[in-house]
Amino acid sequence: MEHHLTVARTARYQQLGELSAQTRRVWFVCHGYGQLAAYFIRHFAFLVEADPTTVIIAPEGLSRFYLSGNGGRVGASWMTRDDRLHEIDDHVNFLNQLAAVVLPQCPPDVQVTVLGFSQGTATVSRWLTHARFRPAHLVLWAGSFPDDIDATVAQSLLHALRLTIVIGSDDEYITLTQAEQQFQYLEQFAALTHLVTFPGKHELNRAILEKLAVSEQ
Template sequence: MQPQFFTTPRTARYISLGEPGPGIQHVWFCLHGREQSLQDFASQLVNLDTPERLLVLPEGLSRYALPALDTTPETAATVASWLAPDSSEADLADLTVYLNGLAAQVLAACPPNTPVTVLGFGHGAAIACRWLAAGRIPYDRLVLYASIFPAEIDRQATLAALPNRPVTVVTTTTDTFTSEAAGEGLVQDLQAAGLTAQLRYVSEGPLTLAALGASGEVPADPPSPAQ
């Protein structure tokens, strides 16, 4: 008995730190980790939230409650994952459509040619790479933080399909994450794919632009003179 697939529209959720508009100079699309709530992810990005920067945090399409020992079902945190092992290709196709549509909507409400950074955390780093490898969304740089590529995603093939944009690999100085998330091997794979990649280290706590490489954020074009 084989599972069958049926494509249907569905409603996704996202958090926006900032509002699209003429004053936005930088747009960041930030993809959370596995079994992570958007609120928890947003708390890690609070240092990046400035008036001229728009942070868009899409949520994975697989949402579910993750109760802790000291909570009731009513107070359980809602977390999300990006794909399931037994339907990864279908999930990845759905995610590409979802992220393309969200990005197009957000960028249409910002000044033309606003610089775009994509940040992926944990499994979200792998999803970011698969999404950008499709080549539909213009972006200026990619930041991969504590990256973990699940077995369902071929890392070397995905990196080889990425556009030629600079990549910053961020890893922690603590031992919270697995050795795969250490970053050195990912930098080597990125460089083998012909991409410019640098490795940066952060400690625990909210991320900072300094840790992510502030100089790598592409400057926005100056506003056009009034007609």
């Protein structure tokens, strides 16, 4: 018979920029499957260089593994289908604890952007339905909002929330048609939804990140 035991463990996250009373913007950015926060966060370094009042926080999935065989490069995952609900709970708790450490170091009116990439889109979406703050902007990049989130819960989160869906024109995992369907699905919750495309694959794009950052100023 299977049982579960809640234990304390150490979670890891990366940070660019210094949290202070001068911090105006905080981005929480969640990586995709098989990535590590230390490498993922590098894509956002130019935002801090351009604006020292911006801080980037990149949490890392609690499950790490070798990407090939029994050694070599290591990646992290937010969850798998095995014991999925407990993994979701663990990550929601982790991210809530992280926000509770980060946000009190900022002014009360700090603007929070939450970005999920690939597998990270489901993670940030589920997190925000249980978060103790409301972001100014949610970015779902090369992924989707989970359709198993209760409609009432989704409505509470997404109503009047600025929401940007980003997709590369040649994404190997998600088609533009699927992204457009996601756009239409989320519109029903009265989110302020925008669909942004760029020439590229399943990847981040600096030019789009720059536009997102400028639009928040």
